[in-house]
Amino acid sequence: MSAYDWRPMEPVPWPEVFDDPDWLYQVKWDGVRILSLWSAGGVRLLNRKGAERSAQYPELACLSSAFPAGTLLDGEIVVLNGLKPSFNLVLRRDLARRVDVIRARARQWPALYAVFDLLYLRGQDMRSSPLEERQMALRQIWPGNVPSLHLVESFSEGTKLFAAVGEQGLEGIVAKRRSSSYIPGKKSDAWRKVKHWRYASCVVGGYTLRAGQPSALLLGLYDDSRLIYVGRAGSGLGNGDWQALDFFLLAAQRQESPFWQPPRLTDCEIRWVEPKLAARVKFMEWSAALKLRSPVVLGFQPADSEQCSFAHQGV
Template sequence: MLFEYVKPMEPVPAAVIPRSPDYLFQVKWDGVRLLAHVQGQRVWLHNRKLHNRTAHYPELTGLNRLIAGEAVLDGEIVAMRDGRPNFPLVLTRDLVNPRQTDFPYKIRRLMTEAPVCYLVFDLLWHAGQDLRSLPLLDRQNRLAEILRNDDTVYLVENFADGEKLFTAIAEQKLEGIVAKKTDSSYIAGKKHTAWLKIKHRQQQLVVIGGYTMKNGQINALLAGAYYQEKLIYVGKVAAGLSLQQLRELTPFLQKNTLAAPPFANLELKNQSNIYWVKPLLTAVITFQEWTDDLRMRHPVLSGFTKEEPAACILT
């Protein structure tokens, strides 16, 4: 499996934190999944979608100096801002098109603007041995023996008390936790109940930049937020909208229509059921998590606000 694409094992969502000594608990870091293959002087990286990301993260080319022997690591690449993981920031690195002629320049610039660290939590291969069938604790014990931390690479810490960890990360406004059975093998490419993710719902201040219609009525709002002074589309929200709100919104939205989308990352023209509006109306949306293409998963409208559109910034 060394230098072959490996689809990572993934946790399944859960609502309850297991109370059992058979589990260990880790912070769920809000970043991009990254597998690292290391042998001699060679370091090769790929993400969950099996895209080569070696050139995207030059900071990790020295990973071979931190590992004793050839290895395949699993972890999360994270960009920090104000002491917290910032998912939009790490995406500015991961989504750079390597086919563009200015790719090397962009990466050099982003190494300063969006520095990353690699948080390692599993060891799939070491010294010629496939470790995926071993219990998680055995893999982690070996990982702790062979991996040395530095300024960009860290071993993810394990915790015994999931409820205390969940409370602590809520206070720090982090994403959630992962509960893993200590005897679990690594089942590549599968979402498996041996690993559970328990997450706090996130909150984002957004500005409305469009809406959709169905049967002659508005049925969803198109939301965005500003990133690097550009309005970025982050998803469509229908849950939480009451019929009364829709009736009250309709005249305002129809009075402020635009011919083209206000979002910098959308090039769609008006379709039969999509209408663009001036980005004036702001709202608070709660959602489960960010997707890999920076969309809100399971968004729910909490309410409209009096905040200025410029305050709707991706954080």
């Protein structure tokens, strides 16, 4: 067991949802990927890079008797904001290092371990077994109602599940071939993730120039009173849009960055503006550094510090 490859199996992006009787479908939880080894001596937690995370989640460390010794599980640690996972809050948990901060955040933002796979059972390697067999074995050893643990449910209809998670504002789903084995450290199209576009209203705090022409907007969200940089977006803006923005960008220029920690961009010029305009954007997901991935600008509105905030976006 000590020589186990801790790298998780990864799904590949898939362009659209589908239904197939040879596949099962699970909600994609928006959290930190964690593999957990359970033994009589405690619980060991490692992230997708093999870094130790046991100390970050003391509410799981006390559950060493929840599963048989020699059990290795795969799942996501999430922090709920209401009924929805908050990536911002789970990052605050995961990045905590001081013991007093870890304990305080565990009380304020308790973690939930959403488990979706069983890799070892009582020291026996289950990874070559079909997914359905691993799922059945996981259900048989599940400890019941434990507040910090959640067994991820599998569904037989992908389109219905995808629509349901979209209505709830969740990230998307993962389709998994029922017969799939677990391949550590590899992406396989036996697992396919299908995501909903996400939407946010972000404050325009500046813009970039290339060859003297505006090329992208610098966007931010408020965390209390601090404007946090979340990325740049130029996709969705044509020449006509830039011409319409020209008057505002020139009139709103300022010398100092409005961002709490200004972005360091070396491949372009930067101009800062007063944070009075908000851009409505769609994007695929949040990065681990809380940056927008693949943002597309949809339109503009007056900036509102409440709407243009991490809290309002449910992050």
